Amino acid sequence: MKKAPIAMLTMALCWSISAMAAQPVTAPSPAMTCDRECLRGAITAYLDALVRHDVSKLPLAEKVRITEDCVEKTIDKVGMVRSVTKLRGYRQDFLDERQGIAGTHVVVEEGGAPVLLVVRMKIEGEKITEMETLATRSKTEGSLFRIDGLENTTAAMNYAPKKSQLNTREEMIRIALLYPAGLEAESFVKVDAPFTPEAYRLENGDMMAGPDCKRNEGCKNIKTQPLGGGGSRGKVETRVAAVDERMGIVWLRMAWGGNRPPRDGGPQTELTVWESFKIHDGKIHAVYAEE
Numbered sequence: 001m002k003k004a005p006i007a008m009l010t011m012a013l014c015w016s017i018s019a020m021a022a023q024p025v026t027a028p029s030p031a032m033t034c035d036r037e038c039l040r041g042a043i044t045a046y047l048d049a050l051v052r053h054d055v056s057k058l059p060l061a062e063k064v065r066i067t068e069d070c071v072e073k074t075i076d077k078v079g080m081v082r083s084v085t086k087l088r089g090y091r092q093d094f095l096d097e098r099q100g101i102a103g104t105h106v107v108v109e110e111g112g113a114p115v116l117l118v119v120r121m122k123i124e125g126e127k128i129t130e131m132e133t134l135a136t137r138s139k140t141e142g143s144l145f146r147i148d149g150l151e152n153t154t155a156a157m158n159y160a161p162k163k164s165q166l167n168t169r170e171e172m173i174r175i176a177l178l179y180p181a182g183l184e185a186e187s188f189v190k191v192d193a194p195f196t197p198e199a200y201r202l203e204n205g206d207m208m209a210g211p212d213c214k215r216n217e218g219c220k221n222i223k224t225q226p227l228g229g230g231g232s233r234g235k236v237e238t239r240v241a242a243v244d245e246r247m248g249i250v251w252l253r254m255a256w257g258g259n260r261p262p263r264d265g266g267p268q269t270e271l272t273v274w275e276s277f278k279i280h281d282g283k284i285h286a287v288y289a290e291e
Helices: 006-011 017-021 036-052 169-176 178-185
Strands: 002-005 060-068 071-073 086-096 101-110 113-124 127-136 195-203 206-209 237-244 249-256 269-280 283-290
Touching: 036 086, 036 101, 036 113, 101 237, 169 178, 169 237, 169 249, 169 269, 169 283, 178 249
Parallel strands: 060 127, 195 283
Antiparallel strands: 002 269, 060 071, 086 101, 086 237, 101 113, 113 127, 195 206, 237 249, 249 269, 269 283
């Protein structure tokens, strides 16, 4: 999971979790006029701008808020504007029409080296009012980095559920939040997280749980897999980053901080991870994490 100085927690960066939690989950953005294709196009335009090293044509609002790796910046100071050289094939979008949120997990290159990139934007009145990006370049920044496992998005995440299979926005969020609750309880069984028998979890391209997991025998069942360390880290601070109601995906940003001791004499750190949950028929079918 990506490491960041604990001091960042006091700077209200990466979009304050408490502020986001205070917003009604069903309230539409008052100025939201961007449909699915508009939201998808906003992501494409930003990624193309990174490759061109030219963000001058992006429709930024006058008071846009931008962060890169949890540091607030102006668009001309975003390092990836100068460093990205290519887009790879992997891209998983999260399109929240109700809130005007466009997000993605994507793989890009910097001078031939692969980078896992998280992008989240808020669109109001066809203007970008919020933009946050987080990059993972190696095992130093993310404890797992199996980039060869991210050539294509998975069939489970790309499955478009029938209308009869979709749960309400509120129910999807309730189900997704059982995941951090299970981490705190150190057991998904205790919180009765509704995983299907085929459910799996990928983290930075590595199969961490599910029938195809080869890490250990216990990892083959995501619900009953042994969990350790979650409760000892303290409360999981969770923010609903987006809900793609059409595709049945809830996107969460989770962070642990404050109780983790320093390493090698360095500062305390927080752990952050972005996790997307494929939910339909009242069940969690797949989980993908990028840290």
